[in-house]
Amino acid sequence: MADKTSRDYVICLCRGITRGTVEDAIRENKITDLKVLCETTNAGTKCGGCREDLENLINEIAGN
């Protein structure tokens, strides 16, 4: 199983969306807002359990 920092890591299980997909969406669309990220990628739009991870990823990339 891919670890959390891998691009292949499925960050949103409900939607089957990988960390790499989310990273690219954040960079390409310069996303700083969780709601916008959810709308753009469809991640985090079901159980919401991954939203904290998504938020962390936004902060990580925005901080770079």
Ligand code: FES
């Ligand atoms: S794991 Fe992302 S919405 Fe459920």
